[in-house]
Amino acid sequence: MWDAKEIEQEQSEMEQARQPFEQMMRDAAIWFLPGHQQFDAMAWTTAGGSRGPSMDARIFDPHAQQSIEQAISLFEGYVMxxxxxxxxxxxxDEDLMKQRHVREWVEAKNRLLFKYRNDPKSGFTGQVHESVGSLLAMGSQSMWPDIRRDMLGNPVGLSYQSDFIGQVYVKTDHMGLVSTVHFTFTWTAEKAFSAFRDDAPECVKKAIRDKRPTATFRFIHVVKPNREFDPSRIDWKGKPWAGCYFCRDQGGQVFKNGGYRSMPRIVSRYSVAPNEDYGRCPAFTVLPAVRASQQMVQDMILASELAAMPPLGAHSDMLDQTIKYAAHQVTYGAIDHRGNRKLVPLLEGSDMSGSMELLQRMQTLIDRAFFVDMLQIRQDLKSHVTDSQLYQREEEKGMLLAPLANQETEWLSPMLDREIDLMDEMGEFDDMPGEVAEAIEGGMALMSVSYDNGLSRAQDAGAAAGYWRLLEQFTPIFQSPTGQEAWNRFTEKWPLEKVMDAMGRINGIPASWEAETDERNQRKVENQQAGELGELITALPAIGKTAKDLSDAVPNG
Incomplete structure (x- = not known):
């Protein structure tokens, strides 16, 4: 299955395929994510752990960095x-999901997964932040979910690691999805031996024996479809994904090979052009605007400096005099006996209003590329705006943010597959209901996935807007003498129960707030009793008056 020469050849081909993207990725990293600009694995992870010199001193306008930070926050807020x-x-299987104990088991596992994700020790929040930044700035991201263990090696949860995309190389399958991943990294002998122990390559073991723990070695972690996959096997050949580690030094050595039931390294692309394996992103689109804004700010700083402290021209008679060009200083001889200045500025202050307008235009282009204007979409709304108009704005948001939904296919769903696999390995599915286990053994897929977040609700807001528009159009009819009959027909066609369910989901009301069937029935009884009591209270004065009138009408005996 594994051949050292074949791995080296494949790595060389993948490096060549990524080469056209590297300059764009490097430029985008410089202007948007300065900490991600090292694309050489050796420079990225050196023996001392240094990431190389920072290049952020070249940045004069930090607007691009602020825009991408806001875009990351928007992505996290809308998608996760x-x-x-x-x-x-x-x-x-719908029949299985109709059984209450099965639904409760599935719901419990969903809550457990999010408990693992939200555990501060898992690193999920911080690593997702890094991956989203990589996705928006460099077109791709890579995430490594794994089992988190305590000091004794016992599983205690999940962990997440965002990989630097400069160390990741990919190939795609016939459907255009990532199928082969090479992760390149450089470790010291000490770190490699600590990670691999007895499985470490011979060159690492020799460095440890020779007391050279800081010697560095280059490695590749390879994951690809298992060409020898046989579902009837229980060893690595019975798993759909095959993986190994490869040491590139001293002739190359394959070690620690095995298999995976799910793709362990989740690589996703923001958008992919035809016949390309690597992703493109908003940062690539606005790189010209970012470069222009950097140059404009640099020129404006220079112009401001020249306006504040312009170069001076002096008379030749002042060659032997000292000119003090600073605040609170006196230069003797700068004025002649007639009051004429012998020192004059050579440049006049320039009007930068046109430059400011052009800079604002460039910054607006950058903001739009990163959806920053979505955060300001309600600034122009007034108090008289109707509900249907508000939902129309939300629908527009859903349209403009639609590219983010691609991550459900390439990132979030494959990551869920991996997380479920890891939870199964931890024994979290040992309490699976018998009928579920039987159905899975019979070939049923374990799960179907759905999303309920700000993005999905914004995309569904058009239905809510349509309902409110229709309601506004019929309001004059409801207020007419035949309004009650019209309202009855309206609610018969669109029952309020269904409308409230849909509106609650679109507005993000938690399902846990919804009353259970027993609670609803009890509330109906209470409302009915309250209504009857209200009618009785309303009728009591009339009943009392009638009784009094009858009493007065009876002649005294």
């Missing part, structure tokens, strides 16, 4: 909002 179960999986 904290505090919500924004991603749910359930069994594809």
């Amino acid at each position: 909002p904290r505090g919500q179960l924004w991603q749910r999986w359930e069994l594809p």
